[in-house]
Amino acid sequence: MxxxxxxxxxxxxxxxxxxxxxxxxxxxxxxxxxxxxxxxxxxxxxxxxxxxxxxxxxGSELVMVMNSYPGAGAPRIGSSVANYYERRGDAMDSFESVTMRQGGSAIIGEEGSPVRVPRDRVSPEYFDTLGVRLAIGQTFEEDQLLYENSSVVILTHEFWQDYFDGDPDVLGKELVVDQIPNRVIGVVEPGYKFLNNRARFFHPLASSLEDREPTRRHSNNIQMIARLAEGVSVEAAQDEMDRFNEAMLEDDPYAEMVRNAGYHTVVEDFRTEVxxxxxxxxxxxxxxxxxxxxxxxxxxxxxxxxxxxxxxxxxxxxxxxxxxxxxxxxxxxxxxxxxxxxxxxxxxxxxxxxxxxxxxxxxxxxxxxxxxxxxxxxxxxxxxxxxxxxxxxxxxxxxxxxxxxxxxxxxxxSRTGTVSKGAQLARSVFMVVQIGLAFALLTGAGLLGLSLNKALQESPGFRADNVLTASLNLPWKTYPEHEDRLTFVNRLIGELRNQPGVKNVGFTGLLPFGGNTSNNATVVEGHELQPGDSIRAHYVGLAVGEYWQAVGIPLVEGRYLEDADREEGVRVCLVDTAFAERYWPDGSAIGKRIAMDVELNEENVMTIVGVVGTIKQTDLTEEVPQGTVYQPYSLRSNRYFHIAISSEMAPESVSGILRNTVQGVDPELPVDDVRVLQNRIDDSLLARRSPAILAAVFAGVALLLAAVGTYGVLAYAVGERRREIGVRVAIGAKPEQVLRQFLLVGGKLLAIGVGIGVALSWGAGYLMKSVLYEVVPFHLGILAVTAAAMGVIVLLASYLPSRAAARVSPLVAMTDE
Structure with missing residues (x-):
C-alpha cells in the first residue's frame, strides 16, 4: 500500500x-x-x-564613517567635506570607494506653484558605492562638485514617473530647483530607497575650495559611507583609519584641541550603526x-x-x-x-x-x-x-x-477515583511554568510602562501645548546675501505680529524636537582648560523676535534678545542655565564673553546679556544637558529656520494665518512642516510608547492564557476526583472544606509559579536595563503589582472549579458510573 x-x-x-x-x-x-x-x-x-x-x-560591505569627540560630548557626529577629499581614491587601502551624502529639501516648480520636496546632495561615487544603477543617463562628474557647475540633477525613478510622466527623452530637460534651472542628466533604477529618506532627486554635494582644507576637517556636516575592499574586515578598516588619522593630525591646526577631546574616527558596519x-x-x-x-x-x-x-x-x-x-x-x-x-x-x-x-x-x-x-x-x-x-x-x-x-x-x-501521580505532576509542572512565564511578561510590560510614564512626567522646560511651529527655507537665488535674508525675516516678523490673535512670534534655527540640532566648539573668555580637558561642544541656535516668549522658555537672569540686537555689529547672545552653571557655577554669566569657535578674538566674540532656562532639545529623557547658546539672527543668517507662534486661538487656527502672511511677503515661498509643538514631543516618545503598548498586549494575552490554563487543570482535577469528593461529603466533609482543599492546590501552584516568575523577571529586567528610563530593573513595586494581578486572576480561575467541587452531590457522584 x-x-x-x-x-x-x-x-x-x-x-x-x-x-x-x-x-x-x-x-x-x-x-x-x-x-x-x-x-x-x-x-x-x-x-x-x-x-x-x-x-x-x-550591502554587508558598506560601512559608516563617523568622527567622534567623546571628551567634548559628541561621541558620533558625522564627517566633513575635508575628510571626504582626504579619504577618497587611493588614500586608504581598506576602502574600495568612499562617498558623502547630505539630506535636505528644495523648492521645485514654476513661478506661482512652489512645492518643497526632499532632496539629497551626494558625491559622484554615491551610486557606485551603494551598488545602485542608473536606469538612464550618467552620474555626476568631478567638476560638478564646484558650486558654479552644480546645476544638474539625477531623478529617482518614482519622481521621473510622477513629475515628468516617465518621459523617455527626459535627459537634458530642465527642472527648476530653488528658482534655478537644473539640467536632468540621469534617472535612478526603480526601487531605490535610502533608509527612511524619501529624496525625490539628487544634486552634486558642491563645496568651495576652502571647505576642503585641513582647517575645515572638523566641520562635521555630512554623512560618509564607504564600501570595504574585497576581503577587508571592519576591524582592519578601523585599524587603518586610526593610523591614517594619526598621520593627518600632524598638519591639523587643531590637533591639540581634538586630541584632548578624544578625537578618533569610528568605522562601523552600516546596518549595525543604523x-x-x-x-x-x-x-x-x-x-x-x-x-x-x-x-x-x-x-x-x-x-x-x-x-x-x-x-x-x-x-x-x-x-x-x-x-x-x-x-x-x-x-x-x-x-x-x-x-x-x-x-x-x-x-x-x-x-x-x-x-x-x-x-x-x-x-x-x-x-x-x-x-x-x-x-x-x-x-x-x-x-x-x-x-x-x-x-x-x-x-x-x-x-x-x-x-x-x-x-x-x-x-x-478506576472507581476509587485516585489519580495517576505522573499525570498530575505533569499538569502541575505545566501550570507553574505558565504562571512563571506570564509573570515575567507582565513584569516586563510593567517596567516598559513605568519607564514611559517617567518619560512623560519629564518637563521639556518650555510650553508646548499652544504653540504652532513651521519651517521655511529661503532659496539662494532670491536671498543670496545676508542682508536679503535679514530684511525678509524682519518684515515677516512685523507682519505676523500684526495678525489678530497672535501673541508672540519668533524664528530659530534650533527648534526643540525639530530634528536639526547643531553643535559647535565654544571658547569662554577666562576659562582655563585643565590638563587633559577639552573645549566642549554646545548646542548653538540662531534666534530672533520673541522666540523664547513664544515657546515659554523662562528668563532666569538678564534680558531676552531685543529688536535692537538685530542691528549690524551688535554681538550679544543668550545662554541657558546648563551652560552658565558649567562655566560660572558660583557667579553670574551676564557680561561674560564667549565665541562659537576654537579661539576667541574681537571678530567672533559675543557678550552674554541673558540666561534662560535649560530645555530638552531632542528627547524628554536627556540626562546631561549639553548647554545652549542663542545668537541673534543678524550675526549669521541661515537660509533654513523654524517659526514659533503663540496665540490666543487654537494653534491649528493660526496655520492659515501663517501661510497667508508668508505668501503675502513672498508668493514663491512654501511653508513646510506646520505642526503644534506638543505633537513633536509626542512623536519623540514613539520609541518608548510603541514597545510599551505591544508588551502590554503580549502580557494581557499571557495572563488570559494562564487563567484559562489554571481553570482547565483544576476543572479536570475536580472531574477526575468527582467520585472521591462525593464519598468525602457523604461521610461528613463540609463543602467549605472541599472548597478550601482545591483553592489550596491552586494557591500552592500560584506560589511556585510566582517564585519562578520572580527569578525570570530578575534576569529579564537586567537584560532590559538599557531601554529603561529612571526605573530599576528589579522593581519591587512592579513585582508586587504583578504578583497581586496574577494572584487575583489565578485564584479566581481556581475558585470556579473549586466551588463546583464543593457543590458535588454525593448521590449523583456515586451513581455517575
Missing part, C-alpha cells in the same frame, strides 16, 4: 474527530492563532530590520512574543494531556482490538499537526493584523525604512514553526499512548 493511501484514512479520521470536538478544536486554534500571530508580526519586523539583506548590492538604538527593544519584544508562544504551548500541552487521559479507556480498547502503537502514534501526530497548520494559518492572519497595528504605532518610522510585510519567507518560516510546535505537542501523547500495557493506566482511572 502506498504511503498516500495509508495516510488518507488517518487524515479523514483525525478531521472527523476534531470536527466532533468543536470546543477543544476551537480552543487550540484560537490559542495558536494568538501566539503564532504575535510571533509572525514581530518576526516580520525583525526580518525587515535585522535580517533581510540591505537594499543595496553586497539599528544601534532600535535593536535592543526589538530583541526584547521578540523574546516576549516567543515567551507568549511558550505559554500557549504549555497551555495546549496540558489541554491535550487532559484530553488524552480522558480517552484512556478508549485507547486501551482500541489497542486490545489490534490497533498498533505505530498507528496510534500516527493518529496523534496527524491530529496535532493538523491543528498546528490550522492555527498557523490563522496566526498568519492575526500577524497581518498585527503588522497593521505596527503601522498605526509608527513602525514605518523604524530605522531601516524597509516595508514591513508578510512576504513568502515570513509566512513559510511561521508555518514551519507552527508545524514544529504541533509535532512537539504530540510527543507526550504519543509516548503515553504507545505504552505496551495500559492496565496501570486503567487502574489509575
Amino acid at each position: 502506498s504511503l498516500s493511501k495509508s495516510f488518507r484514512p488517518t487524515l479523514r479520521q483525525s478531521l472527523r474527530r476534531l470536527s466532533r470536538e468543536r470546543g477543544f478544536t476551537a480552543t487550540v486554534l484560537l490559542t495558536l492563532a494568538l501566539c503564532v500571530g504575535a510571533n509572525v508580526a514581530m518576526f516580520a519586523v525583525i526580518d525587515a530590520i535585522l535580517i533581510r539583506a540591505l537594499p543595496f548590492k553586497h 539599528v544601534r538604538d532600535a535593536k535592543p527593544i526589538l530583541i526584547i519584544l521578540q523574546a516576549g512574543a516567543i515567551s507568549l508562544l511558550a505559554i500557549g504551548c504549555v497551555n495546549l500541552a496540558n489541554l491535550m494531556l487532559i484530553r488524552a487521559k480522558g480517552k484512556t479507556k478508549e485507547t486501551a480498547v482500541r489497542q486490545a482490538l489490534g490497533a498498533g502503537r505505530r498507528h496510534m502514534a500516527k493518529e496523534s501526530l496527524v491530529e496535532t499537526i493538523l491543528l498546528a497548520i490550522g492555527g498557523g494559518l490563522l496566526g498568519i492572519g492575526v500577524g497581518a493584523a498585527g503588522i497593521r497595528l505596527f503601522a498605526t504605532l509608527g513602525a514605518d518610522q523604524l530605522p531601516m525604512g524597509t516595508s514591513i510585510s508578510l512576504d513568502g519567507r515570513v509566512m513559510l518560516v511561521s508555518l514551519l514553526g507552527a508545524i514544529v510546535v504541533g509535532a512537539v505537542l504530540a510527543v507526550p501523547i504519543v509516548i503515553m499512548n504507545a505504552r505496551r500495557n495500559l492496565a496501570p493506566a486503567l487502574q489509575s482511572e
Whole structure:
C-alpha cells in the first residue's frame, strides 16, 4: 500500500474527530492563532530590520564613517567635506570607494506653484558605492562638485514617473530647483530607497575650495559611507583609519584641541550603526512574543494531556482490538499537526493584523525604512514553526499512548477515583511554568510602562501645548546675501505680529524636537582648560523676535534678545542655565564673553546679556544637558529656520494665518512642516510608547492564557476526583472544606509559579536595563503589582472549579458510573 493511501484514512479520521470536538478544536486554534500571530508580526519586523539583506548590492560591505569627540560630548557626529577629499581614491587601502551624502529639501516648480520636496546632495561615487544603477543617463562628474557647475540633477525613478510622466527623452530637460534651472542628466533604477529618506532627486554635494582644507576637517556636516575592499574586515578598516588619522593630525591646526577631546574616527558596519538604538527593544519584544508562544504551548500541552487521559479507556480498547502503537502514534501526530497548520494559518492572519497595528504605532518610522510585510519567507518560516510546535505537542501523547500495557493506566482511572501521580505532576509542572512565564511578561510590560510614564512626567522646560511651529527655507537665488535674508525675516516678523490673535512670534534655527540640532566648539573668555580637558561642544541656535516668549522658555537672569540686537555689529547672545552653571557655577554669566569657535578674538566674540532656562532639545529623557547658546539672527543668517507662534486661538487656527502672511511677503515661498509643538514631543516618545503598548498586549494575552490554563487543570482535577469528593461529603466533609482543599492546590501552584516568575523577571529586567528610563530593573513595586494581578486572576480561575467541587452531590457522584 502506498504511503498516500495509508495516510488518507488517518487524515479523514483525525478531521472527523476534531470536527466532533468543536470546543477543544476551537480552543487550540484560537490559542495558536494568538501566539503564532504575535510571533509572525514581530518576526516580520525583525526580518525587515535585522535580517533581510540591505537594499543595496553586497550591502554587508558598506560601512559608516563617523568622527567622534567623546571628551567634548559628541561621541558620533558625522564627517566633513575635508575628510571626504582626504579619504577618497587611493588614500586608504581598506576602502574600495568612499562617498558623502547630505539630506535636505528644495523648492521645485514654476513661478506661482512652489512645492518643497526632499532632496539629497551626494558625491559622484554615491551610486557606485551603494551598488545602485542608473536606469538612464550618467552620474555626476568631478567638476560638478564646484558650486558654479552644480546645476544638474539625477531623478529617482518614482519622481521621473510622477513629475515628468516617465518621459523617455527626459535627459537634458530642465527642472527648476530653488528658482534655478537644473539640467536632468540621469534617472535612478526603480526601487531605490535610502533608509527612511524619501529624496525625490539628487544634486552634486558642491563645496568651495576652502571647505576642503585641513582647517575645515572638523566641520562635521555630512554623512560618509564607504564600501570595504574585497576581503577587508571592519576591524582592519578601523585599524587603518586610526593610523591614517594619526598621520593627518600632524598638519591639523587643531590637533591639540581634538586630541584632548578624544578625537578618533569610528568605522562601523552600516546596518549595525543604523539599528544601534532600535535593536535592543526589538530583541526584547521578540523574546516576549516567543515567551507568549511558550505559554500557549504549555497551555495546549496540558489541554491535550487532559484530553488524552480522558480517552484512556478508549485507547486501551482500541489497542486490545489490534490497533498498533505505530498507528496510534500516527493518529496523534496527524491530529496535532493538523491543528498546528490550522492555527498557523490563522496566526498568519492575526500577524497581518498585527503588522497593521505596527503601522498605526509608527513602525514605518523604524530605522531601516524597509516595508514591513508578510512576504513568502515570513509566512513559510511561521508555518514551519507552527508545524514544529504541533509535532512537539504530540510527543507526550504519543509516548503515553504507545505504552505496551495500559492496565496501570486503567487502574489509575478506576472507581476509587485516585489519580495517576505522573499525570498530575505533569499538569502541575505545566501550570507553574505558565504562571512563571506570564509573570515575567507582565513584569516586563510593567517596567516598559513605568519607564514611559517617567518619560512623560519629564518637563521639556518650555510650553508646548499652544504653540504652532513651521519651517521655511529661503532659496539662494532670491536671498543670496545676508542682508536679503535679514530684511525678509524682519518684515515677516512685523507682519505676523500684526495678525489678530497672535501673541508672540519668533524664528530659530534650533527648534526643540525639530530634528536639526547643531553643535559647535565654544571658547569662554577666562576659562582655563585643565590638563587633559577639552573645549566642549554646545548646542548653538540662531534666534530672533520673541522666540523664547513664544515657546515659554523662562528668563532666569538678564534680558531676552531685543529688536535692537538685530542691528549690524551688535554681538550679544543668550545662554541657558546648563551652560552658565558649567562655566560660572558660583557667579553670574551676564557680561561674560564667549565665541562659537576654537579661539576667541574681537571678530567672533559675543557678550552674554541673558540666561534662560535649560530645555530638552531632542528627547524628554536627556540626562546631561549639553548647554545652549542663542545668537541673534543678524550675526549669521541661515537660509533654513523654524517659526514659533503663540496665540490666543487654537494653534491649528493660526496655520492659515501663517501661510497667508508668508505668501503675502513672498508668493514663491512654501511653508513646510506646520505642526503644534506638543505633537513633536509626542512623536519623540514613539520609541518608548510603541514597545510599551505591544508588551502590554503580549502580557494581557499571557495572563488570559494562564487563567484559562489554571481553570482547565483544576476543572479536570475536580472531574477526575468527582467520585472521591462525593464519598468525602457523604461521610461528613463540609463543602467549605472541599472548597478550601482545591483553592489550596491552586494557591500552592500560584506560589511556585510566582517564585519562578520572580527569578525570570530578575534576569529579564537586567537584560532590559538599557531601554529603561529612571526605573530599576528589579522593581519591587512592579513585582508586587504583578504578583497581586496574577494572584487575583489565578485564584479566581481556581475558585470556579473549586466551588463546583464543593457543590458535588454525593448521590449523583456515586451513581455517575
